[in-house]
Amino acid sequence: MRGGRRxxxxxxARWTSFVLIGGYLLLPLIAMLDFSTRAPGGRxxxxxxxxxxxxxxxxxxxIISLQIAALTVVGVLxxxxxxxxxxxxxxxxxxxxIEFLCLLPLAIPxxxxxxxxxxxxxxxxRNATGSPLALVLIDIVLVLPFVHRALDAGLxxxxxxxxxxxxxxxxxxWPRIIAQIIVPNIRPALLSAAVISVALVxxxxxxxxxxxxxxxxxxxxxxxxxxxFVAVAVSLGALIFAFLLILGVASVTPSGRRAAxxxxxxxxx
Amino acid sequence: xxxxxxxxxxxxxxEGVAVQLIDLHRYYGPVRALDGLTLDIEPGExxxxxxxxxxxxxxxxxxxxxxxxxxxxxxxxxxxxxxxVPANRRDMGVVFQAxxxxxxxxxxxNVAYGLRLRGIEAAERYRRVDxxxxxxxxxxxxxxxxxxxxxxxxxxxxxxxxxxIRPQVLLLDEPLSALDAKVxxxxxxxxxxxxxxxxxxxxxxxxxxxxxxxxxxxVGVMSAGRLExxxxxxxxxxxxxxxxxxxxxxxxxxxxxxxxxxxxxVLDSQVPLLDGSAGAGRVTALVRPExxxxxxxDGAEARVLAVSFLGSLCRVQVAAGDGTLVVAQVxxxxxxxxxxxxxxxxxxxxxxxxxxxx
Numbered sequence: 001m002r003g004g005r006r007x008x009x010x011x012x013a014r015w016t017s018f019v020l021i022g023g024y025l026l027l028p029l030i031a032m033l034d035f036s037t038r039a040p041g042g043r044x045x046x047x048x049x050x051x052x053x054x055x056x057x058x059x060x061x062x063i064i065s066l067q068i069a070a071l072t073v074v075g076v077l078x079x080x081x082x083x084x085x086x087x088x089x090x091x092x093x094x095x096x097x098i099e100f101l102c103l104l105p106l107a108i109p110x111x112x113x114x115x116x117x118x119x120x121x122x123x124x125x126r127n128a129t130g131s132p133l134a135l136v137l138i139d140i141v142l143v144l145p146f147v148h149r150a151l152d153a154g155l156x157x158x159x160x161x162x163x164x165x166x167x168x169x170x171x172x173x174w175p176r177i178i179a180q181i182i183v184p185n186i187r188p189a190l191l192s193a194a195v196i197s198v199a200l201v202x203x204x205x206x207x208x209x210x211x212x213x214x215x216x217x218x219x220x221x222x223x224x225x226x227x228x229f230v231a232v233a234v235s236l237g238a239l240i241f242a243f244l245l246i247l248g249v250a251s252v253t254p255s256g257r258r259a260a261x262x263x264x265x266x267x268x269x
Numbered sequence: 270x271x272x273x274x275x276x277x278x279x280x281x282x283x284e285g286v287a288v289q290l291i292d293l294h295r296y297y298g299p300v301r302a303l304d305g306l307t308l309d310i311e312p313g314e315x316x317x318x319x320x321x322x323x324x325x326x327x328x329x330x331x332x333x334x335x336x337x338x339x340x341x342x343x344x345x346x347x348x349x350x351x352x353x354v355p356a357n358r359r360d361m362g363v364v365f366q367a368x369x370x371x372x373x374x375x376x377x378x379n380v381a382y383g384l385r386l387r388g389i390e391a392a393e394r395y396r397r398v399d400x401x402x403x404x405x406x407x408x409x410x411x412x413x414x415x416x417x418x419x420x421x422x423x424x425x426x427x428x429x430x431x432x433x434i435r436p437q438v439l440l441l442d443e444p445l446s447a448l449d450a451k452v453x454x455x456x457x458x459x460x461x462x463x464x465x466x467x468x469x470x471x472x473x474x475x476x477x478x479x480x481x482x483x484x485x486x487x488v489g490v491m492s493a494g495r496l497e498x499x500x501x502x503x504x505x506x507x508x509x510x511x512x513x514x515x516x517x518x519x520x521x522x523x524x525x526x527x528x529x530x531x532x533x534x535v536l537d538s539q540v541p542l543l544d545g546s547a548g549a550g551r552v553t554a555l556v557r558p559e560x561x562x563x564x565x566x567d568g569a570e571a572r573v574l575a576v577s578f579l580g581s582l583c584r585v586q587v588a589a590g591d592g593t594l595v596v597a598q599v600x601x602x603x604x605x606x607x608x609x610x611x612x613x614x615x616x617x618x619x620x621x622x623x624x625x626x627x
Contacts, residue, residue, distance in 0.1 A: 162369045163369060165334075166363065166369040166371070167382070168355075168357045169334055169356055169362065169440075172386055173357055
């Protein structure tokens with residue numbers, strides 16, 4: 001009797017917190033949707049949303065930002081996966097210094113980074129085409145702390161040393177060990193790292209703006225001064241994109257419960 | 270303790286290579302993991318390396334596998350010096366203590382992995398994989414992933430995976446220590462059966478003396494990075510050459526005695542001394558519990574303190590007349606009259622014993 005009351009109490013508390021937190025997160029989004037579909041005379045319109053497809057600067061900036069995001073993900077994973085695997089396997093004493101280096105961008109304000117890196121970008125502009133894709137270099141630095149955290153959790157979840165030694169004894173060299181053994185077994189961590197990186201790059205404004213590159217956030221900001229409705233529609237679209245990305249990752253990553261269920265089907269010897 | 274007897278035609282199929290570890294040294298800072306280890310393994314032989322934690326047995330196995338490089342010394346396999354050959358070019362099948370199946374691959378793909386790296390074509394590869402999974406009794410679990418297999422099953426697949434590449438040497442690094450007692454015994458016997466069948470030279474590392482004595486053609490006892498003694502299990506047990514081996518392998522009573530001309534007087538019995546024992550004067554004799562006889566005797570001074578029933582045997586604790594604690598192992602039938610408080614006469618069977626300085 002008392003147990004039933006306690007369970008009911010817990011259910012109510014769970015739903016209350018779910019509704020409160022959900023409302024807190026959803027209200028601004030609903031407000032954005034409301035604002036971006038508002039038309040004079042209390043009517044509704046989809047014009048700002050349709051305008052997204054007609055604004056060439058905006059489309060170009062979205063494409064550039066997506067390219068930067070993709071290259072950042074590839075770059076940061078190519079840099080960190082072998083480095084961290086190597087540290088885990090061969091030089092565990094380097095784990096701390098690597099963690100320290102990766103966390104530094106969290107402690108250094110973006111403006112300081114820009115001041116430091118601006119001369120390098122000036123040289124890039126002089127010697128290269130001035131493509132905004134050069135931002136990949138700085139975005140890789142910006143996402144390092146988050147990617148490091150995700151990969152660290154992934155590498156801790158498997159016995160990297162034993163798996164690598166087993167593969168070596170069977171004849172695999174290091175590149176093969178990383179590609180065929182380590183990477184497939186830290187797939188959830190890689191996906192999380194990729195999603196976080198994409199979300200961060202798509203949301204990055206300060207550095208692109210200070211270095212005069214027209215990424216999607218910079219264009220949204222300029223657009224906001226010209227047409228606030230379209231700017232809000234693009235922002236909401238970007239949020240929905242990030243949400244769908246996370247949902248997609250969650251659906252291809254086995255959850256804790258599913259893994260436990262799979263375990264339960266194992267037959268004892 | 271059961272020592273599995275070799276199958277009558279077990280030697281016929283042997284085709285392993287000889288292994289030599291020559292004067293291996295490996296230091297981790299001040300710790301001497303290997304301190305001049307020399308070990309010869311005959312082709313097709315299964316040598317069990319036994320020793321306490323930190324004695325260097327796993328380092329020896331890892332040096333042979335190429336997973337650890339010795340500071341000095343040589344590793345020779347099949348007459349070829351492979352000391353500096355990387356692990357992935359050594360052709361060693363290794364089964365680890367920790368579960369080491371690749372979680373992203375099914376049992377079949379795990380076993381096929383080494384063959385795939387060797388470029389064996391798919392049909393031949395999977396024929397051999399199925400054959401090996403059948404050999405370890407898991408043919409019907411081929412499609413299962415590691416998380417769907419029990420610990421014992423995972424180690425069997427790991428064994429099949431190690432054997433699939435037809436390794437020059439099979440290395441087993443405490444592969445049974447994470448398993449429960451029953452599965453452990455079963456798998457131990459299977460490992461021996463399979464090793465005899467395939468005839469691969471095998472090094473088995475363990476801290477469990479029962480496992481080592483049951484599996485090894487010869488058992489090497491290691492201490493502080495050195496090999497104390499290597500011998501067939503029965504010889505190691507009956508004729509230890511050092512005090513460490515006598516005490517580490519099996520149960521031992523440390524009893525005061527008086528040595529003279531190759532004999533020692535212990536508990537009023539004269540027994541021969543093993544080679545390498547302390548020669549004369551007061552010594553400590555290391556006597557096996559099964560070498561002690563107890564006969565109920567009202568006039569005797571020794572008294573039974575406790576009796577533990579072990580199935581076909583009983584272990585009896587006795588306080589000798591001078592207070593020395595003696596542990597004897599007798600057949601359960603003989604132990605019927607030995608109850609706590611009963612006085613007994615103690616004598617020693619004429620089995621040679623090892624003695625150290627008192």
